[in-house]
Amino acid sequence: MTLTREIVSKNINGSISGLGRALNVNWEFGYEEGQIITLENEESWSDGGMFTVCNDFPVSYQLFIENEVPCHIVDYTNENELKSIGAEDCEDEKECLIPAGTKLRVLQGEQEIDLQEMGYYTIYLEYIEEEN
Template structure:
C-alpha cells in the first residue's frame, strides 16, 4: 500500500499550540469572529519553520491556531513519509499536518487595518474538540 498525504495527516503523533500558516489568494475569505471552519482537506501548518508561499496572488493571510491542536509532526528522517506529502528537502519548514475534518473557531477575523498597515490579514483561530 502506498502511503498518502491523508494517511500521514491522520497518523496523529503530537499536539502543538501556536501553529501558523501563510496563504495568498485571489479573493478575501471573509473570516469573522465566532465563525466555525471545518478543514475540507488535510492542511500543512508550522510552528516556526521557514515557508515561502509559492504564488503572487494579491490577498495575503497569516493564520495562527493559539491552542493545542492534534496533528502529525513530520518526521524528516522518514523518506516514505516525505515523499507522500511532497516535502523532500524541506526540513526547514517544521511542517505539521492537520487532518481533514478538524474544526477551528475564528477568535479574531479580518480587520481592514491589518491589510492597510501590514499588507496582509492576521487571523487567530482556536481548535475545537469534537464532542
C-alpha cells in the first residue's frame, strides 16, 4: 500500500493545544464566532515551527486552536512519511497533520481592527470532540 498524506493524517500519535496555521487566500472566509467548521481535507498545522506562506494572495489569516486536538505529529526521521506528505527538509516547520472531518468551533471570528492594524485576521478556534 502506498503511503499518502491522508493515511498519515489518520495515524493519530498525539494531542496538542496551541496549534497554529497561516493562510493567504483570494477572499475573506467570513469566520464568525460560534461557527462550526468541518475540515474538508487533511491540513498542516504547527506548534511553533517556522513556516512561510508561499503565495501572495491578498487576504491573510493566522489561525490558532486553543485546546488539544488529536493529530499526527510528523516524524522527521521517517523518510517514507516525509516523502508521502512532501515535507523533506522541512524540520523547522514542526508540522502536525489534522485529518479531514475534524470539527472546529470559531471562538473569535474576523475582526476588522486586526486587518487594519496587523494586515491579517487572527482567528481562534477550539476542537470539538465527536460524540459517540
